[in-house]
Amino acid sequence: MHWNVADLPDQSGRTIVITGPTLGGLGHFTALELARRGARVVLAGRNPTKVEETVAAIRVEVPGASLEALHLDLASLASVRTAAANAAQIGPIDVLVNNAGVMGTAYSRTADGLELQMATNHFGPFLLTGLLLPQLVQSADGRVVSVSSMFHHVAGKSPLGDPREQTGRYNKWRVYAQTKLANLHLTAELDRRMREADLPVRALAAHPGFAGTHLAANGQYGRSRGGVASILDATVKVISQPAAAGAWPSLMAATEDLPGNTFVGPSGLQQMMGTPRIVGRSKLARDEAAAKKLWEISEATVDLQYP
Template identity: 40%
Template sequence: MKTWTFDDIPDLTGKRAIVTGANSGLGYWTALHLARRGAAVVMACRSAERAMASRDRLLAAIPAGQVEVMELDVADLDSVKAFGQRYAHNHDALHLLCNNAGLALPPLSHTRHGFELQFGTNFLGHFALTGHLLPTLRATPGARVVHTASIAHRFGRIDFDDPHFRTRRYQDMAAYGQSKLANLMFAFELQRRFVGAGIEATSIAAHPGYAATNISANNSLGKSRIGNAMVRLGDRLLGQSAETGAMPILLAATSPTAAGGAYYGPGGWFELRGSPRLVDSTRASKDTAVAARLWTMAENLTGVHFLS
């Protein structure tokens, strides 16, 4: 099979895209390559100041790029709702929604709505965002929703009794795995519901493998001297650049052959690095009964009901 590269991204002139967390890492490189091929890209970021600096850097590389910054904190449901309303007011089409923003392994903390921070950011915020943007996605022929997943879903488990670690002992890796399993199950369930509702849109998941991003900068491992050295060593020995890590996401977002409900990731050793290809996920991620229960829980927690 031919190796997929950035050169395989088709002409995207006339397409509109949103990339959450586009100021750095995977999101930045996703936004850059979409803009390079002609898409009008919204960089949806928590910090407008950092996003504007990243936009300037992007436009220095692609002077003709159509790039807009809109403020969005996916950990805050009010911010998510306001973003959805602003986007719908300003734009009548959305060809691509990249649910990319995320964080990993912070100390125990909760969003202002009471969600464990990783579960609230990586999953619930993007669930709500997709719901708010659904009317625009639905009105756009061939729309796609691409979810940035993780190999960490393999050790995830959805705890319906205590998803926010209110009573059980907090373990940052367990919380991260739960959020990424939920994120992947949402991707698959959204595709099933698109089909069931007769909506001509697709939901696709992708993961970057071990990409050298700044996602660990604010956790305890990245902040300690020894931990930071371990992260840097791991980046060199096992990882790949953030730009290369964005390739599976861009394949899922742009390839004419990318299928709804599919999952893409690096094709190398243990899916840590390498050229993007179709990959598999755990049996738990494909459990339709649990996915339906998770969807209902997400609706109840966020107050955003869609495709029910």
């Protein structure tokens, strides 16, 4: 099945929360296309100025867009809890797109004692998903889309150790890969739990292939503009597909009638670019016992059990 952005159905009446909506990234283009089709889009970002930049850019293309901002720092469990409390006024949520992420950051720990990549890419989204679950259920056909990566293939193993302990040398690329494997474990286990509890929520995953966003520059330099960061950002844009195309798998996963636990990625060479289709995943990502174990570790880590 090949999907095209022109296939995106009318989204009027649907409320979609997207994390990480910074201008030029996948979240921005995911929000833009959904707003174009009439969705009410909630842009959940950690930097209010950046979120306003994206709101302004979308309004240029879609003057009547229904856009709201939500402050959210996924690297802080307290911030996630505050954001979820503020999100209560949104009402039923049709789709939560867990898009925000960091890649290849130097070793650091958050105020919660968690390694930064695991905190941002997995534990924050795990907590956010659990806290927004009642609103996803209220929509009667809720969906959680996790943005993973082809990097999950090089994770080596699932991240099942004590998340507050560093054992061995920190390999920033290996840890990033493990966070993207964690996105697939979350998808599989969330979807399984939803069916077991007979709740009307599906979990799906998407990956963008290789898309020209700010991910590499942000990870290496903590910014996407200025000096070497601008050079790396520009280089990535030259050798990758446009960020707008990178958002297509997320859009397909968010809107197409697909079974739970479907993984969507580009159909081109090595899944690096092109129109989206359903794709496979690594053997590790199909390990149901690892997904269950990571879920239990995550519940203990963020101090929330769900469903």
